[in-house]
Amino acid sequence: MNALLKLVALSLVLHASLARAQTCPGCVPLNDLGAGLYLGAHQGGMYPGGSNNPPALHSADAAWQAGLVTPRAPSGLPDTRNGLIGFISVGMSNTTQEFAVFERQEDHNTARNARVVIVDTAEGGMSADVISDPAHPYWTRVLDRVASVGLSPQQVQVAWLKQAQGAPTTTDFPDHALDLKSDLIAIVQQMRALFPNLRLCFVSSRIYGGYSTNPLRSEPLSYETGFAFKWLIEDQINADPALNYGRLPGPVNSPLLLWGPYLWANGSTPRADGLTWDATDYEPDFVHPSLAGEQKVADLLSGFFASDPTAILWNSPRADTALVALDATDDAFVRTQAPGANFGAVPTLSLANSQAQTDTPFLRFDGSSDLRPVLHAKLALRNQGGQPTPDLYRVEDTSWSEASITFASAPALTSFVRAVPHFSGGGTTAADVTLDVRSDPDRTLAYAFTAPPGQFRTFVSKEGGEAPWVVLMTRLPYCLGDANGDLTVDFDDISTVLSEWLEGPSAPLGDADADGFVDFSDITMVLVRWGSTCPPPAGPPAGQPALP
Structure with missing residues (x-):
């Protein structure tokens, strides 16, 4: 009977929430509202004048800043041969959940720039009113996560910012939106201070909140937070020196700000482009997105970054x-307290270190079908919960199977790879494994995690629908014979081949014939192509475009 009463109560709460949430009266999505007014006073549209497009000068400046987004060395100097472009997220729990799905999706997207290294630096609980303080420890963790994937702060050049206040001091409009805007100014200033080459910050406001009964997460507050981002961008367009990205004299203290995908729609009422938010798009708290909601935002992000002119x-x-992209062929964890048990068929990977439970996850990847030289490699897993800072180890013995591995039969942890910093629950844990991948001759890879004493974490396994993955940035000699990447085939290429001789897939340079190995055939290719001039590679320019 108690169970039945609980079920009836839950059903009543759900129905009350759904009935309450069908509409947000008077709330028209900003991109549909256009030049119309909210509450008779506040113009819609994503940009000034009710437009969904930035003004001509801001658009031109966005192209100027985008032209400065180029592969860079750790020093920050342009490097078209070995450089990387860092792309981070900044925000709260919803942000990290949604960006984690986007990150996995884009790491498998071969139709994008391979030199863009995506890293989830958003974190649960890190709302705008918390991280507007530049001294908050969150910002140290952001830097730690960037370093964990092999990026320097000088290589981070693009960001997605999605934020809201966790504890607004008022729900009155426009006061709460103006408070949020003040927090956002402090946040983008801190982002630019930490990442001096951060050129572009794309922003998004909250998804629909009307299914929640929490007045600090519901409607119309969630809708109205969109005005904070709209006004933030308008302040920059109107030459606010606090948001100078280089157009104005004086210190540069902000990236250029643009709307990313606008995520709000009025519940189940379709907006003009068809977007809706249904109850199934949410977790039971009706605040955080479900897997379906996460995927919806990830698809909007992927579509935006594939099509936006900037x-x-x-x-x-x-x-x-x-x-x-290499999805794990095998993943399982072993438990010290159950030495003969196999956990290879469960939807999660447990990582723990306590007297009651010591669990070690093992991951295996097969990259033997593609031995091209690797410029960068990232190992990533989807987090479910817990907050350890694990250690990552290489496992030389790759003969184990997820169907049979146990603590008693598990291979030894061969060598320490790196300590991995804290990444948020619901987000992505990621680590740079470039040197390790380069050193493996057949690219059959295996890894294991260990946890510090007293800590635990749960990852999603391939049986859980989101397999751990390794994404390789491989080098394609777009000009055969050019072993050193200077766009000419000459004696310097002979020198490069000789210096990298017999390094196999570990050699970042020297593979003049693109067969994945540095050997005598590369000398032959250089001689055949001697004197050739190569066209520059397609992609972001390495120069410094002039101010429009």
Whole structure:
């Protein structure tokens, strides 16, 4: 009877929430509202004048800043041969959940610029009113996560910012939106201070909140937070020196701000482009997105960064690199306290270190079908919960299977790879494994995680629908014979081949014939192509475009 009463109560709460949430009266999505007014006073549209497009000067400046997004060395100097472009997220729990799905999706997207390294630096609980303080420890964790994937702060050049206040001091409009805008100014200033080459910050406001009964997460507050981002961008367009991206004299203290995908729609009422938010798009709290909701936002992000004119300038594929994504062929964890048990068929990977439970996850990847030189490699897993800072180990013995591995039969942890910093629950844990991948001759890879004493974490396994993955940025010699990437085939290429001789797939340079090995055939290719001049690779320019 108690169970039945609980079920009836839950059903009543759900129905009350759904009935309450069908509409947000008077709320018209900003991109549909256009020049119309909210509450008779506040104009819609994403940009000034009720337009959904930035003004001509801001659009031109966006193209200028996008032209500065180019592969860079750790020093921050342009480097078209070995450089990377860092792309981060900044925000709260919803942000990290949605960006994690986007990150996995884009790491498998071979139709984008392979030199863009995506890293989820958003974190649960890190709302705008919390991280507007530049001294908050969150910002140290952001830097740690960037370093964990092999990026320097000088290589981070693009960001997605999605934020809201966790504890607004008022729900009155426009006061709460103006408070949020003040927090956002402090946040983008801190982002630019930490990442001096951060050129572009794409922003998004909250998804629909009307299914929640929490007045700090519901409607119309969620809708109205969109005005905070709209006014933030308008302040920059109107030459606010606090948001100077280089157009004005004085210190540069902000990236250029643009709308990313606008995520709000009025519940189940379709907006003009068809977007809706249904109850199934949410977790039971009706605040955080469900897997369906996460996927909806990830698809909007992927579509935006594949088609936005400013994003195309830096995210289009290049002729000299390609992405190769390797999903785990085997993943399982072993438990010290159950030495003969196999946990290879469960939907999660447990990582724990306590007297009661010590669990070690093992991952295996097969990259033997593509041995091209690797410029960068990232290992990533979807987090479910827990907050350890694990250690990552290489496992040389790759003969184990997820169907049979146990603590008693598990291979030894061969060598320490790196300590991995804290990544948020619901987000992505990621680590740079470039040197490790380069050193493996057949590219059959295996790894294991260990947890510090007293800590635990749960990852999603391939049986859970989101397999751990390794994404390889492989080098494509777009000009055969050019072993050193200087766009000419000459004696320097002979020198490069000789210096990298017999390094196999570990050699970042020297593979003049693109067969994945540095050997005598590369000398032959250089001699055949001697004197050739190579066209520059397609993709973001390496120069410094002039101010429009």
